[in-house]
Amino acid sequence: MNRRSVLAALAASGVLTTLTACGGADEPAATASSTSPTSTGGAFPVTITHKFGSTTIESAPSRVVTVGYNEEDFVLALGVTPVGSRTPLGDFDSAKRPWAVDLLPAGGIPSVGQSELNFEQIAALRPDLVIGAYAYLQQTDYDKLSAIAPTVGDLVPAGQPAGSDAAATWQEELAAIGKALGKEAEAGSLTAEVEGKFTAAVAANPSFTGKTVSVVLYNQGYYALDAADPRGNFFLQLGFTANPLSGSVSEEQLVQLDTDVLVVLGLGKAEFAQNAVAARLGAVTENRTVYVPTFASDFAGALGFSSPLSLPFALEQAVPALAAATDGNPSTVPADL
Template structure:
């Protein structure tokens, strides 16, 4: 069974009346919070939340919201654990975390009591799948931004999250800068590898005894389409009798190494495998699959650095090229 945290949650933002805020000093040596741009209203799946002033004690209950806060220079006072991965030591957030451990407020489910104990003035859960009942409970504690609307997913999941969280924190200007930096990294990778454009690539999960081709809207698939790749027409479960669905111009496998899949004769006989047009992204619980799952402004540049060299080798149309393991120096 797939981890529900790694499945698609399409998100988009509608926000009203916002501008960036900043801090000032009143001359006494005490920092004064500038609430310019507030109040701000953010719409989400459970209604609309108005944030009256710049929040200072923010609890992140989303599966990846913590990364967005860190990218904007803010650290949550509590966060949700990322199951199945040593997320506290994730390499793409090492600098921002500076060795600190943030208190946890749940893992697969949100621990409302732990959230309450931290006394937040804002709860962020833009990708949390919290549900109406949990939202109502959290909203009684503090202004709460729930899962963002599901329409217009093509507008960009991480971009919408970044915009919403930037507005909620009073960091809209920085959010725009971060967006430009990340999108610029994707543009640079595409320009350096024009052969990516239009090539059909299946992004497949290996689930132990079967494969699953991710839908085009899944954030992990969006990573590859942002590099110029096209997705196959069919997605979903892949039976042993239909392994040909994996046999695209290129294949990216999440959840297994080359060595683990080499023992499967049917898989090994696929042309995309025999001709070394396959990129193995690693077992679940390792850095690259987790970075793709986080799909954040911090994890995406890390994933680019780790995967683009192998993708370049897999798309050079030279049968003699051996695709290096993802993350190889």
């Protein structure tokens, strides 16, 4: 699914975050920010290839600004506190996200924008690296950021053509950010650790493997999320097979959501069943549907971040509900997430 085709819906729902200008006199000054040393022996210079070309980082960065949808988590996971980061949009309170709360500074991380980037605030923070690996940057944004500091733009997934809007996997994002920070070894170890949690969940739940899953997001219309979106890909990492339906879903296409398992983001059962077609789906009537009624829930936030910090949390939340949806017993009702 084209990432930009549903950007407005995802951002408005709060599943993603977007960039807004929110600088001002009350913003924390650059000197009020702090960061951990980023180098643990990584070799520099390093070059990161991305949608806008490539960026060479000459030495270990010490002041990192993140401008994307989930990069703050990736940097925190590698032991670095950004000196500035984008402010999430939507109902989810990311400042209290349980998987990262212990890593966030007491005063928070200074904001560099929300729906639009505040380039003056970014410059005032004196970054020596800007990370926008999953940021939907425009060329003009990238050019302005690059004039401030070396900038890693949106990553292009392996096998995709240059300029593709498909999202990189969390593994690709973690590898690139680890390289940029001089923490490749840590990134590799963390990747293996998180992948091991998925492997254990699949082994413990053989009923997942081979089952077809539909992941649909509702925000003034239905959007089917596939493997090119991190939220859709989460369920495929658990052994499920993707529904080929992707993108905006019309009323006539709702019947195509009737797969072995259905995941509905943004609606509870009562709301979803107000649609007569949705109410008749076998996945609904036989309790094979997992509902995420609000984007303010911790699970919705974890799925939205799709980071090495949030994914283990999302697994703990999702696996019991998915097990109930795949146990073959219509009387078992999966818990809402």
